[in-house]
Amino acid sequence: MAAQPSVVVVEDDATVRTVVAEYLRADGYDVVAYSDGSTALAALASDLPDVLVIDRMLPGVSGDELCIDVRRRSDVPVLMLTARGSVEDRIGGLERGADDYLTKPFAMRELQLRVRALLRRRVGAAGSSDFSVGPLRVDPAGRRVWNGADEVVLTAREYDLLLHLARHPERVFTRDELLQAVWGWTFGDASTVTVHVRRLREKIEVDPGSPVYLRTVWGAGYRFVPAGDGHVAR
CATH class of the missing domain: 1.10.10.10 (Winged helix-like DNA-binding domain superfamily/Winged helix DNA-binding domain)
Known part of the structure; x- marks a missing residue:
């Protein structure tokens, strides 16, 4: 049996973190969730998931800092969650290396579809020629x-x-x-x-x-x- 795709969720709001993790697990992912950027940063130093979901506003190490660190050494898809919906804020997240973003509040179904799309594109087109x-x-x-x-x-x-x-x-x-x-x-x-x-x-x-x-x-x-x-x- 093929291994389940892995997703790491970093979100300091306990309710949002729990609900996001539960919905992604229900969609067939192996999910690990962290409540702060510092803990996530240490964990991601040795093991990166297939998709990373990060809240932009985190205590300690921010979502921006976490994204920048991961992006220096990996192309793992990053979906950034943000409570600030201005164009400037969304662009700021993208410029730090995020591949996609969702503005809070968001529908869990949309989150599932965004993660699924990121993973599907990461798998690539097997058999396609150079x-x-x-x-x-x-x-x-x-x-x-x-x-x-x-x-x-x-x-x-x-x-x-x-x-x-x-x-x-x-x-x-x-x-x-x-x-x-x-x-x-x-x-x-x-x-x-x-x-x-x-x-x-x-x-x-x-x-x-x-x-x-x-x-x-x-x-x-x-x-x-x-x-x-x-x-x-x-």
């Missing part, structure tokens, strides 16, 4: 990307976004189209896409401020241009 586009080589089965001989370290959502764009070179996608194709959202904050595009550019472009591969089509959206302009991204 392919090259522009300066990049993509391994869909292993969810890995190389720029020449150098591997590009991407978060789960950064990878999903790059894979979608790379599989449709030269095609222009609106932010809403990318939200639906990559995040599975039929509605949501389009700034989520903006943040992830910026993070991708920082990793594949020579000059992220003047991108030659991942380009903005003003008034329309984004497109991936394999030919660039003759430069090789580093």
Whole structure:
């Protein structure tokens, strides 16, 4: 029998922590829950789950700090929970490496679906062949990307976004189209896409401020241009 996918929940509110853990266990996950960032940080130093669910506002070590620490050494999908629903707050969580977020209060069914989507994308497309586009080589089965001989370290959502764009070179996608194709959202904050595009550019472009591969089509959206302009991204 295959092992159950593992989820770590870090939430200081006892009621929310208990309910979230119970719902995820009911969905077939092996769940470990922590009430503070410091304990979680120590535990995650030696053992990372398949998906990490973090409350942004934690005592001691904050959810932001925890996310940054995990992101330095892993692409494990991170779903951030936040009681602050402003665009700036959501962008702040994404910029610290979160792949997705939910604003409190949220429906437990939505939480289950978000975790399920993160896990499904992490498993990858077994049997898919490697392919090259522009300066990049993509391994869909292993969810890995190389720029020449150098591997590009991407978060789960950064990878999903790059894979979608790379599989449709030269095609222009609106932010809403990318939200639906990559995040599975039929509605949501389009700034989520903006943040992830910026993070991708920082990793594949020579000059992220003047991108030659991942380009903005003003008034329309984004497109991936394999030919660039003759430069090789580093």
